[in-house]
Amino acid sequence: MKLKTTLSASLFAISAAILPRVASAEVAPLDLVGPIADYKVYVSENLEKLVADTKTFTDAVKAGDVDKAKSLFAPTRMSYEAIEPIAELFSDLDGSIDSRADDHEKAEKDPEFTGFHRLEYGLFSENSTKELAPFADKLMADVTELNKRITDLTLPPEKVVGGAAVLMEEVAATKISGEEDRYSHTDLWDFKANFDGSRKIFDLVRPLIEKSDGEFITKVSGNFDKVDVTLAKYKKGDGYELYDKLTDDDRAVLAAAVNTLAEDLSTLRGKLGLN
Amino acid sequence: MTRNTGSVAPPPSQKMMKLAVAGAAILVVAGAGAFYFASKNMKAGTPNDAIVVTIKDGSCDPNAITVLAGRSTFKIVNNSDRALEWEILDGVMVLEERENILPGFTQTMQAKLKAGNYEITCGLLSSPRGTLHVTPSAESEAEAARPPLVSFVGALAEFQVFLMTQTNSLVKATAALDAAIQSGDLEQARLLYQKARIPYKQIEPMADMFADLHNAIDPIADYLEKREQDPAFTGFHRIEYGLYASNSLDGLAPVSTKLLADVTALKDRVRGLRIPPEQIAKGTARLLSSIADTKVTAGEDHYSKTDLADFEANLAGTSRMMALLKPVVSQAAPTIMADIETRLADANTALTVMRGTDGYPAYDKVSKESREALAQKIKALADAIGKLNSAIGLE
Numbered sequence: 125m126k127l128k129t130t131l132s133a134s135l136f137a138i139s140a141a142i143l144p145r146v147a148s149a150e151v152a153p154l155d156l157v158g159p160i161a162d163y164k165v166y167v168s169e170n171l172e173k174l175v176a177d178t179k180t181f182t183d184a185v186k187a188g189d190v191d192k193a194k195s196l197f198a199p200t201r202m203s204y205e206a207i208e209p210i211a212e213l214f215s216d217l218d219g220s221i222d223s224r225a226d227d228h229e230k231a232e233k234d235p236e237f238t239g240f241h242r243l244e245y246g247l248f249s250e251n252s253t254k255e256l257a258p259f260a261d262k263l264m265a266d267v268t269e270l271n272k273r274i275t276d277l278t279l280p281p282e283k284v285v286g287g288a289a290v291l292m293e294e295v296a297a298t299k300i301s302g303e304e305d306r307y308s309h310t311d312l313w314d315f316k317a318n319f320d321g322s323r324k325i326f327d328l329v330r331p332l333i334e335k336s337d338g339e340f341i342t343k344v345s346g347n348f349d350k351v352d353v354t355l356a357k358y359k360k361g362d363g364y365e366l367y368d369k370l371t372d373d374d375r376a377v378l379a380a381a382v383n384t385l386a387e388d389l390s391t392l393r394g395k396l397g398l399n
Numbered sequence: 400m401t402r403n404t405g406s407v408a409p410p411p412s413q414k415m416m417k418l419a420v421a422g423a424a425i426l427v428v429a430g431a432g433a434f435y436f437a438s439k440n441m442k443a444g445t446p447n448d449a450i451v452v453t454i455k456d457g458s459c460d461p462n463a464i465t466v467l468a469g470r471s472t473f474k475i476v477n478n479s480d481r482a483l484e485w486e487i488l489d490g491v492m493v494l495e496e497r498e499n500i501l502p503g504f505t506q507t508m509q510a511k512l513k514a515g516n517y518e519i520t521c522g523l524l525s526s527p528r529g530t531l532h533v534t535p536s537a538e539s540e541a542e543a544a545r546p547p548l549v550s551f552v553g554a555l556a557e558f559q560v561f562l563m564t565q566t567n568s569l570v571k572a573t574a575a576l577d578a579a580i581q582s583g584d585l586e587q588a589r590l591l592y593q594k595a596r597i598p599y600k601q602i603e604p605m606a607d608m609f610a611d612l613h614n615a616i617d618p619i620a621d622y623l624e625k626r627e628q629d630p631a632f633t634g635f636h637r638i639e640y641g642l643y644a645s646n647s648l649d650g651l652a653p654v655s656t657k658l659l660a661d662v663t664a665l666k667d668r669v670r671g672l673r674i675p676p677e678q679i680a681k682g683t684a685r686l687l688s689s690i691a692d693t694k695v696t697a698g699e700d701h702y703s704k705t706d707l708a709d710f711e712a713n714l715a716g717t718s719r720m721m722a723l724l725k726p727v728v729s730q731a732a733p734t735i736m737a738d739i740e741t742r743l744a745d746a747n748t749a750l751t752v753m754r755g756t757d758g759y760p761a762y763d764k765v766s767k768e769s770r771e772a773l774a775q776k777i778k779a780l781a782d783a784i785g786k787l788n789s790a791i792g793l794e
Binding site for chain 1: 549
């Protein structure tokens with residue numbers, strides 16, 4: 125099952141890489157203005173929430189309250205994961221806020237390993253807030269800077285629309301293994317936010333191709349629905365079960381849906397005349 | 400929350416990686432064939448041959464690449480011992496990327512690049528980056544000189560967000576003003592009146608797009624048959640007339656209710672406005688011309704004498720609009736854009752010098768010379784903005 129998952133992810137990556145892109149000019153460029161403006165508002169709202177939630181989370185870390193900090197880790201991340209489709213627009217901050225240990229030469233011991241996952245490592249792997257205060261301060265400073273920067277940042281439409289697909293591709297290729305939250309195993313929270321964030325973009329541009337491409341719309345929204353239904357089974361309180369509670373069958377359902385979403389959404393840029 | 404000891408991650412991810420490598424090996428053979436056919440079928444959209452970039456030990460080979468603007472194809476060979484992603488960066492923005500290239504494998508990526516200098520990643524976050532220099536092509540030069548409509552989408556979306564933000568502030572500030580009027584607090588109403596005008600004056604350059612509401616929100620008595628007694632004398636200036644000329648709230652309650660309804664209608668309408676890119680420079684130049692030609696001389700805020708604050712907000716809105724257009728048009732019309740920025744700064748300076756510690760003086764205290772100097776600066780700005788559309792092929 126896992127083999128199949130990974131194979132189809134690789135197959136997707138290869139086919140996406142070699143197939144020539146088909147452009148379409150059916151959508152009038154000005155029709156994209158409203159959806160992109162609405163998306164900017166969505167991003168701004170999520171960032172406001174991220175800044176507020178990160179303050180509470182990092183305060184708990186700095187106060188040495190391990191239990192409280194642990195309980196806030198996953199919910200705090202959600203507003204960040206929801207805007208991950210456009211993380212390519214601020215790759216420097218994405219690196220310091222959300223990089224994994226593998227992105228760094230000395231892994232967990234690397235001084236450049238900062239952000240959410242560094243705090244996750246301390247809280248869940250070492251079960252301690254010891255020496256985490258500087259990382260807490262840095263995360264707070266980084267999300268504050270992000271919020272400030274986004275206010276004046278023009279969102280290129282091709283990056284927004286392309287980002288929805290790229291994120292699904294990343295979930296299909298790597299996140300599905302549970303690598304992202306490897307110390308806390310709170311991956312399902314991230315998944316929920318990733319899918320919601322990607323779907324937001326799809327929903328905003330959907331009216332532009334509803335008439336011309338009804339079949340595509342039905343297929344994509346069907347797969348998003350499938351993901352929602354599957355994730356809903358693991359709801360627990362305000363959040364989600366740990367990732368190891370996910371059954372092999374459900375993981376297969378998610379993997380299949382996300383692979384298809386990645387593949388389908390990768391055609392969205394072309395459908396909207398944005399290649 | 401207890402730490403789970405399940406068999407999920409990370410060990411399975413390593414196992415999966417091995418399986419993936421085996422799987423990808425099969426696929427690469429298939430992929431190579433597919434690539435051959437795909438390349439054969441590729442239309443003349445790839446002026447450059449595929450550029451092979453090999454990544455090993457945290458460096459790219461070659462680590463300085465030059466290509467022509469337009470579509471380029473890159474083949475990234477991962478000769479390092481860990482999975483990597485390869486990115487083309489414009490500053491902090493990733494223009495294109497290919498994720499999860501496994502050790503020993505090659506992936507192909509297409510990128511449509513504009514002329515400029517970029518960076519490429521070469522392994523880990525800390526690995527030194529290589530450079531990618533994109534030189535202009537005839538096609539890219541033509542596109543830069545006459546940006547296609549789609550290149551305005553980002554700026555227009557920001558502009559719509561600006562309109563939404565300002566009209567939100569406008570509704571809130573007008574609701575506060577309305578509350579003061581309805582509760583009979585004259586002093587408070589005067590204070591809130593001035594606050595409420597600022598967001599409206601910021602978006603005034605777009606008033607042509609909502610002329611009906613503009614005529615209800617901001618008409619001045621000079622243009623009405625019966626002046627202040629005219630039934631069409633509504634909106635801000637009617638309230639201003641009560642607050643500052645009659646020194647009374649008599650009769651203002653219904654006017655204020657109507658103003659709040661009108662600005663709320665405006666807020667609801669801006670989300671659906673379809674603003675063509677040429678409207679930004681056109682509307683702005685037109686408003687600034689009318690300020691220079693008539694408003695600076697005659698004044699608009701006859702009763703409160705707060706015209707300078709209005710002009711400041713008009714210029715702030717203009718400044719935001721030009722900042723949004725700049726990245727799209729600066730390559731096509733660098734001289735005009737630079738001229739606009741200079742004139743904008745000049746006009747702002749002409750206002751700032753009038754500002755004292757208590758804010759702006761009442762407009763009737765501003766000398767004729769100062770008014771003329773201000774009018775000149777605003778006129779020069781209007782003229783500079785007026786040249787923009789034809790220079791970027793929008794007329």
